[in-house]
Amino acid sequence: MxxxxxxxxxxxxxKATGLSRTSLSDISSEMIGEGLLYELGTEAAQGRGKPGTILAIDPERVRLACVDLSQPCVATGATLDLRAKVLNRHETVFSSGEEPGPDDVMDLVRQLVQVAGGKVRGIGIAVPGVVSPSGTVISSSNLHWDNISIRDIIEAEFGIPTYVDNDTNAALTTERFLGHGGENLIFVQLTRGVGASxxxxxxxxxxxDSSAGEIGHIVIDPNGPRCECGKHGCLETFVSxxxxxxAMRKDPxxxxxxxxxxxxxxxxxLTMPVSLLNIHDIVIYGPPEIVGDVFLDACRNEVARLSSNHFSRGISIRRCEQGAxxxxxxxxxxxxxxxxxxRRP
Ligand SMILES: [Zn+2]
Incomplete structure (x- = not known):
């Protein structure tokens, strides 16, 4: 909240949480102690009641070290404050065909932890691939990782709680908290592959199997080009x-x-999941030179053409504007x- x-x-x-005065006081004091919240002063007294203390997220005392492995040839790291504002960046660049391994992630996290001077209390790692609830990368075809328990590796090295999730789930979370997303949302990311959340x-x-949204290797045209997975005409071969x-470089x-x-x-x-779930808000995230008006209009027209007229009204297909x-x-x-x-009361 x-x-x-x-x-x-x-x-x-x-009032908003339904917590009792005592529970709320205990929880907020604990969170203040941990550097998550701070007291911002008191509100004007109303009636005869004592003036209440105003609480807010503390942007100063705690830092996060976050790593994004979704882009080809680069591992992007940054320190963030608790309002998810990016503070310091570090990147590791790889030559074409090379991908970061767990040791590279460890080096990047080490730089971030150092630059934050002892303030890092949480580490986050976004991975293109299937990630288990315990932070193991079950498979990532982009990184060539299979069953790597990256959360345990990082926690053992730094002793800091670490959270690992799929890159598209992470980007959707930004759209939900900092963008215009509501409680129901289909989010599609176009990068090296095509992922949805x-x-x-x-x-x-x-x-x-923690693999919901792995739609890149669904065959949409059996006569299409051969995909790296061995099948022909996967969604990824046309849309990533x-x-x-x-294709545009080859023939501008x-x-x-x-x-x-x-x-x-x-x-x-998208017509099937949109109708199956009756979700109105579809957000597409990808490079601006691809996810522009031409691409989005074609996508909208096709959803409108193929969906039942009665239900397709009100569907919005828009670009994610949360940036890189x-x-x-x-x-x-x-x-x-x-x-x-x-903590739970
Ligand atoms: Zn494929």
Whole structure:
């Protein structure tokens, strides 16, 4: 309720959470002690009651160290404050074809922890791939990681609570907390691959094997080009940022037709989940030169053309406007929630 920049008195927090005065006082004192909240002064006294103390997220005492592994050839790290504001950045660049391993992530985290001068209380790592609830990367075809318990590795090295999640889930979290996303949202990310994340009643759908949203290798055209997974015509071969950028480099005059047909193909693929779940808000996150009006219009037209007219009204397909840091800030927000959510009254 206080994230990122809300200010509320203990009394209003009590009303909003339904917590008793004592529970709220215990919990907030504990969170103040840990550097998560601070007292901002007192509100004007109302009637004969004692003036209440105003609480807010403390942006000064605690730092997070976050790493985003979603982009090709670079591991992006940053320190963040508890309002998910990016403070210091560190990047490790890899040559083409090379990908970061756990040791590279460890080195990056070490630099971030050092620059924050002992203030880091949480570490977040966003990974393109399937991540288990215990922070093990079950598989990441982009990073060539299989069953790497990166959370345990990082926690053992630094002794700081670490949270690991899928990159698309992280970016969706930024759209939810800092963007315009509501409690129900389908979020599609176009990077090297195509990933999706679905929020229903404010909970991310994870699935039986933590692989919900792995839609990149669904075949949408069996006569399409061969995919690196061995099948033909996977969604990723038509719609990933990497595939589209390569095709546009090869034939720059085909830009419009490529974006139109890619938008339409994504729209076709989305028609079923949109109708199945009756979610109105679809957000697409990717490079601005791809996720522009041509791509989005083609996607919208296809969803409208293929959905039942009665139900397709009101569906919004829009671009994520949270910028290049959406994934980094999202994994930060997830770490903050984990820190704050440890306690239960
Ligand atoms: Zn494939």
């Amino acid at each position: 206080l994230f990122p920049e809300n200010r509320m008195s203990r009394a209003s927090l009590g 679905t929020l229903i009643n404010d909970a991310i759908v994870r699935g039986d 940022a990497t595939a589209l950028e390569a 005059t085909s830009r419009l037709s490529l974006l139109t047909s890619a938008g339409a193909r994504l729209g076709r693929a 840091d959406a994934t980094l800030r999202g994994i930060g927000i997830m770490s903050i929630r984990r820190m704050a959510g440890r």
